[in-house]
Amino acid sequence: MKRLLVVLGAACFVVLLIGAMLDLAPASIALHAAVSANLPSSGVEHPVTAVLLNFRGYDTLLEIAVLLLALIVILAIGIDSTTDVRPAASPVLQALARLAAPLMIVVAVYLLWVGAFRPGGAFQAGAVLAAAAVLLHLAELLPGWQSPGLRLRLGLAGGFLIFLAVAAGLLFQGALLEYPPEQAGWMILLIESGLTVSLGLILAGLFLLLSRDDGDRS
Amino acid sequence: MSLEFVFDLLLALAIIWSAWRSLSASRLDLAIVMFIVFGLLMALAWARLSASDIGLAEAAIGAGLTGALLLDAYGALKRREA
Amino acid sequence: MSAGLLFASVGVILFALGVAGVLLLGHLLRRILAFNVMGSGAFLVLVGLAQRNGIADPVPQAMVLTGIVVAVAATALALALVRRLYVLTGKIELPQDDEG
Numbered sequence: 001m002k003r004l005l006v007v008l009g010a011a012c013f014v015v016l017l018i019g020a021m022l023d024l025a026p027a028s029i030a031l032h033a034a035v036s037a038n039l040p041s042s043g044v045e046h047p048v049t050a051v052l053l054n055f056r057g058y059d060t061l062l063e064i065a066v067l068l069l070a071l072i073v074i075l076a077i078g079i080d081s082t083t084d085v086r087p088a089a090s091p092v093l094q095a096l097a098r099l100a101a102p103l104m105i106v107v108a109v110y111l112l113w114v115g116a117f118r119p120g121g122a123f124q125a126g127a128v129l130a131a132a133a134v135l136l137h138l139a140e141l142l143p144g145w146q147s148p149g150l151r152l153r154l155g156l157a158g159g160f161l162i163f164l165a166v167a168a169g170l171l172f173q174g175a176l177l178e179y180p181p182e183q184a185g186w187m188i189l190l191i192e193s194g195l196t197v198s199l200g201l202i203l204a205g206l207f208l209l210l211s212r213d214d215g216d217r218s
Numbered sequence: 219m220s221l222e223f224v225f226d227l228l229l230a231l232a233i234i235w236s237a238w239r240s241l242s243a244s245r246l247d248l249a250i251v252m253f254i255v256f257g258l259l260m261a262l263a264w265a266r267l268s269a270s271d272i273g274l275a276e277a278a279i280g281a282g283l284t285g286a287l288l289l290d291a292y293g294a295l296k297r298r299e300a
Numbered sequence: 301m302s303a304g305l306l307f308a309s310v311g312v313i314l315f316a317l318g319v320a321g322v323l324l325l326g327h328l329l330r331r332i333l334a335f336n337v338m339g340s341g342a343f344l345v346l347v348g349l350a351q352r353n354g355i356a357d358p359v360p361q362a363m364v365l366t367g368i369v370v371a372v373a374a375t376a377l378a379l380a381l382v383r384r385l386y387v388l389t390g391k392i393e394l395p396q397d398d399e400g
Contacts, residue, residue: 203279256337263307287372
């Protein structure tokens, strides 16, 4: 009975919403035109990066805060995995991981740098860094994190703190996160570098904290 | 009907099919693998929408990292069951 | 029909699939899968609908990029909670679930 109701409801939803979308009038505001008009003053040449770090920098600031919060909650929950016995990693995987990890770091730096001109940026670079850490962990070259030390904590929070510091510094000369056009370029690069490191560590932490090998915690 | 539209249509069908399979597969490991397939197809769809930024992120995060997290959780639950 | 509109329709279908999955599936890992499918559907609607005239729009693209990263954090948090629940109760389902 419940199943039938849900399926019927979902079907009605699909029909109505697609019908409404086909019927929708053209948008009255053209956001892409506004973006390309203001692109020269944003400090970067790639529109998506300009939106992320400049026009809508507020969202990105809150996003990294949300990520940090998720990681802190995972730390607080604590998963004990006393019976976790993993099969040993194969030597082939270990050799491959040793080869791939440095390359992945190079790719991450490239993605970070290229984000100013074409698709790429802090998010993708952070994801690649995190993937490198996960690969090393699966090859048993990098142990799972028990409880992060001071340096790791600084790395995790650093991106958010740098972002917040720049945002607060800009408050004195106007609005939150409104960069002066001539300095926007390096400010965005600074924020993005911090974001890349922190995002990589946080995303890796989501995995490494969830798969701690031996549980000293209860 | 242009060739591009045919490709888009096939891609759309493949996305819906993989999403359906990842929700309806009777074996959980199969469902997770279908979800990773779904993520990769989504990355293709983002490329078709000329959103290569999202495509990159979706392939790395949506398919890669989420898939690894899910498979790891599945493995941990399985090991604990045994 | 433009590519944007086509993929926005796919997004609607995915969202409906995801909602039905979250409501009907009992296993919590499956619910997390359904939740992610739902999110992907919303992202497709967001970008596809904004680009229905065929012009790429960086604003929704940037928003969706943020959304994907937040979605993976939410997934990891949900998985941590599920694993904790399993350690504490030995179940991978919510207690009040009555398998309609």
